[in-house]
Amino acid sequence: MNIAILGFGTVGKGVYEIVKNNGLDYINVSKILKRKGSKMDLPEMVDDFDIILNDDSIDTIVECMGGSDPAFDYVSRAMKKRKNVVTSNKLLVATHYDELMNLSDENDVYFLFEASVGGGIPWIENLSRVSFVDDVTGFKAIFNGTTNYILDKMTNGYVDFDVALKETQDKGFAEADPSSDIDGDDLLYKTIISANVATRKSFSMENVLKFGIRYLTKEDMAYFKKNHLVLKLITTFDRDNNLILVMPELFDDKAYIANVGSNFNYVELYCKTEGRLVFIGPGAGSLPTGHSVVQDLVRIDQKAVVPIYTTEKVVVEYKDFKEKFYVRYDDGEAKVVEGMTVAELKNPKIKFIAKFDL
Amino acid sequence: MNIAILGFGTVGKGVYEIVKNNGLDYINVSKILKRKGSKMDLPEMVDDFDIILNDDSIDTIVECMGGSDPAFDYVSRAMKKRKNVVTSNKLLVATHYDELMNLSDENDVYFLFEASVGGGIPWIENLSRVSFVDDVTGFKAIFNGTTNYILDKMTNGYVDFDVALKETQDKGFAEADPSSDIDGDDLLYKTIISANVATRKSFSMENVLKFGIRYLTKEDMAYFKKNHLVLKLITTFDRDNNLILVMPELFDDKAYIANVGSNFNYVELYCKTEGRLVFIGPGAGSLPTGHSVVQDLVRIDQKAVVPIYTTEKVVVEYKDFKEKFYVRYDDGEAKVVEGMTVAELKNPKIKFIAKFDL
Numbered sequence: 001m002n003i004a005i006l007g008f009g010t011v012g013k014g015v016y017e018i019v020k021n022n023g024l025d026y027i028n029v030s031k032i033l034k035r036k037g038s039k040m041d042l043p044e045m046v047d048d049f050d051i052i053l054n055d056d057s058i059d060t061i062v063e064c065m066g067g068s069d070p071a072f073d074y075v076s077r078a079m080k081k082r083k084n085v086v087t088s089n090k091l092l093v094a095t096h097y098d099e100l101m102n103l104s105d106e107n108d109v110y111f112l113f114e115a116s117v118g119g120g121i122p123w124i125e126n127l128s129r130v131s132f133v134d135d136v137t138g139f140k141a142i143f144n145g146t147t148n149y150i151l152d153k154m155t156n157g158y159v160d161f162d163v164a165l166k167e168t169q170d171k172g173f174a175e176a177d178p179s180s181d182i183d184g185d186d187l188l189y190k191t192i193i194s195a196n197v198a199t200r201k202s203f204s205m206e207n208v209l210k211f212g213i214r215y216l217t218k219e220d221m222a223y224f225k226k227n228h229l230v231l232k233l234i235t236t237f238d239r240d241n242n243l244i245l246v247m248p249e250l251f252d253d254k255a256y257i258a259n260v261g262s263n264f265n266y267v268e269l270y271c272k273t274e275g276r277l278v279f280i281g282p283g284a285g286s287l288p289t290g291h292s293v294v295q296d297l298v299r300i301d302q303k304a305v306v307p308i309y310t311t312e313k314v315v316v317e318y319k320d321f322k323e324k325f326y327v328r329y330d331d332g333e334a335k336v337v338e339g340m341t342v343a344e345l346k347n348p349k350i351k352f353i354a355k356f357d358l
Numbered sequence: 359m360n361i362a363i364l365g366f367g368t369v370g371k372g373v374y375e376i377v378k379n380n381g382l383d384y385i386n387v388s389k390i391l392k393r394k395g396s397k398m399d400l401p402e403m404v405d406d407f408d409i410i411l412n413d414d415s416i417d418t419i420v421e422c423m424g425g426s427d428p429a430f431d432y433v434s435r436a437m438k439k440r441k442n443v444v445t446s447n448k449l450l451v452a453t454h455y456d457e458l459m460n461l462s463d464e465n466d467v468y469f470l471f472e473a474s475v476g477g478g479i480p481w482i483e484n485l486s487r488v489s490f491v492d493d494v495t496g497f498k499a500i501f502n503g504t505t506n507y508i509l510d511k512m513t514n515g516y517v518d519f520d521v522a523l524k525e526t527q528d529k530g531f532a533e534a535d536p537s538s539d540i541d542g543d544d545l546l547y548k549t550i551i552s553a554n555v556a557t558r559k560s561f562s563m564e565n566v567l568k569f570g571i572r573y574l575t576k577e578d579m580a581y582f583k584k585n586h587l588v589l590k591l592i593t594t595f596d597r598d599n600n601l602i603l604v605m606p607e608l609f610d611d612k613a614y615i616a617n618v619g620s621n622f623n624y625v626e627l628y629c630k631t632e633g634r635l636v637f638i639g640p641g642a643g644s645l646p647t648g649h650s651v652v653q654d655l656v657r658i659d660q661k662a663v664v665p666i667y668t669t670e671k672v673v674v675e676y677k678d679f680k681e682k683f684y685v686r687y688d689d690g691e692a693k694v695v696e697g698m699t700v701a702e703l704k705n706p707k708i709k710f711i712a713k714f715d716l
Contacts, residue, residue, distance in 0.1 A: 014631075017631075018492075018631055022491060022493070120632050120633060122487065122635075126480055126484070129480065129653060130480075133380060133649060134376075134380060135380070256617065271649075273372075273376055273380065273645040273648070274478050274639070274640070274649045275645070275646055276638075278637070278638035279635070279636070280635065280637075281634065281636065282632070282634070288631070288632055291491060294491050295487060295490075298490050302662075302663045305660045305662075
């Protein structure tokens with residue numbers, strides 16, 4: 001197969017390296033669309049997408065640019081030209097799911113996105129396979145390596161959020177603008193994609209309750225530590241209740257999920273006949289994420305079966321929550337609250353909130 | 359697809375239930391070879407394998423009888439009659455790997471065995487997929503739910519081995535004759551199969567060092583507990599050293615692997631570009647194991663690609679071990695030893711041995 005890689009950052013470089021070094025001779029990297037401002041330092045590099053689009057020898061596009069624009073335009077035009085698309089771009093997949101799945105159907109090409117969720121964990125593939133045989137009833141996951149790394153630093157080092165963020169950026173595990181990670185948008189995209197694959201429906205992002213860790217303080221963390229609790233930014237999907245929730249959660253410090261550190265991802269999958277399955281793996285990084293992209297290329301080469309899609313729309317709704325919450329308001333007051341309504345959760349005076357999961 | 363189920367015990371019943379209850383209309387259970395001595399209580403049941411063999415409408419055999427005889431004869435004859443074979447029988451797959459893979463090649467039929475290792479964990483599929491892209495460098499696993507359950511009981515209850523075994527049998531997690539589980543043979547079969555899939559070679563069972571938990575005492579367990587250690591029966595594969603080792607291991611009681619309880623299975627996979635992946639799931643039981651069999655049926659229906667096989671033979675060899683061991687001899691003396699030669703490990707006076715993994 002002849003591929004073109006769009007975007008040559010962390011993921012794109014990982015794909016290139018794996019294809020070249022792991023003896024995958026049947027995958028030929030024909031062209032690379034270089035990033036704006038970067039040098040033409042490889043013979044495969046071009047600076048104009050149309051060169052790739054109009055090259056009929058290229059059958060598959062690997063999109064690792066990130067963002068919606070121009071990624072959506074490029075992959076749409078590629079599918080209309082009968083090119084398969086593999087992407088690691090969760091924002092793209094989550095926000096244009098219907099259009100992209102339809103384009104894939106209409107043009108009879110593959111649209112695969114293993115690397116968009118779970119880093120190096122073969123999550124989408126396994127979720128899709130389980131859904132052929134079983135009813136997925138839900139999942140609970142650490143799907144954001146960046147915040148997991150930040151929280152790990154804050155748990156172990158008693159440092160402020162800004163210090164932990166800076167260290168995480170220095171390690172290459174956080175973007176210069178970390179908003180999408182620390183405010184929970186990244187997790188929201190990944191959860192929408194996973195819920196779509198699990199149910200074969202199309203979840204709306206509208207209404208989804210989403211809370212991040214931007215305003216977490218070392219005093220909050222000291223309180224958790226004193227009470228033998230560990231904080232993780234968690235996403236939950238509960239199919240029976242059509243519930244998607246992105247929220248920091250507090251676990252007993254001896255629980256396994258509390259000890260998934262560094263930039264690892266963790267997901268617990270619940271199914272009717274299978275029971276509980278857990279997958280753990282590297283949540284980011286050039287080679288693990290590149291590996292997931294290459295797995296999609298292998299699937300295309302092997303003419304594998306892809307996730308099933310229906311146009312049935314789902315908008316989440318929430319009942320009142322009966323759980324216990326740790327809430328800190330903008331006046332600095334922190335308290336533990338038992339049970340909250342959706343309106344109470346949306347109180348703009350809440351600076352930081354976490355759910356007890358004990 | 360038209361299938362026949364051979365053996366209607368725990369796994370066979372699980373397969374039947376999932377196919378009937380989960381809406382898998384494209385899988386038709388045409389015939390069931392009933393177990394000797396059991397009643398003909400379903401219309402699909404027959405008591406003569408030749409009826410199934412000579413029914414040309416049956417394209418796939420699901421073998422859940424266990425044991426080598428007559429399973430090997432039945433599945434060999436089925437493949438020669440151009441029927442696909444799916445099996446949960448680890449003894450069969452491990453001891454007749456070459457012959458069965460060759461029969462599958464020669465007759466152009468599928469031979470799949472997801473359910474033979476890891477219970478409900480989609481282990482073989484994931485291992486096989488990783489091996490298409492990456493170099494598997496090894497794995498470490500709890501692959502025996504029975505002994506995991508027994509050890510869990512002994513850790514938590516300060517009871518003798520016999521008492522814990524009896525409770526495990528009463529729960530349905532151990533066979534009437536538990537030898538294969540408690541002496542490590544079950545783990546050996548599962549490791550050979552996994553190493554074959556990981557490397558695309560064919561490992562010999564000859565020479566493999568294998569230690570079980572038959573002679574473990576509650577005094578041993580009390581010593582471990584006092585030292586904050588937890589015992590698990592572990593299998594290890596190290597590709598660089600062609601090492602397969604089935605042996606009880608001691609972990610810090612806070613390590614995650616130490617806290618995989620009940621009849622769960624756990625496997626850590628190490629790969630060159632992927633890094634470390636962990637899979638956890640139910641290690642036994644009618645529905646989880648049945649689910650893995652049905653996943654193989656779905657793969658056949660989807661014409662999926664199967665594990666790659668070469669005839670290259672591997673016989674394991676051991677260097678001296680540098681690790682620390684807990685050893686109890688037949689005179690009752692127990693001691694901690696640092697470093698052991700292979701000859702020392704084979705000392706027949708050793709009643710129980712465990713490796714420290716700290």
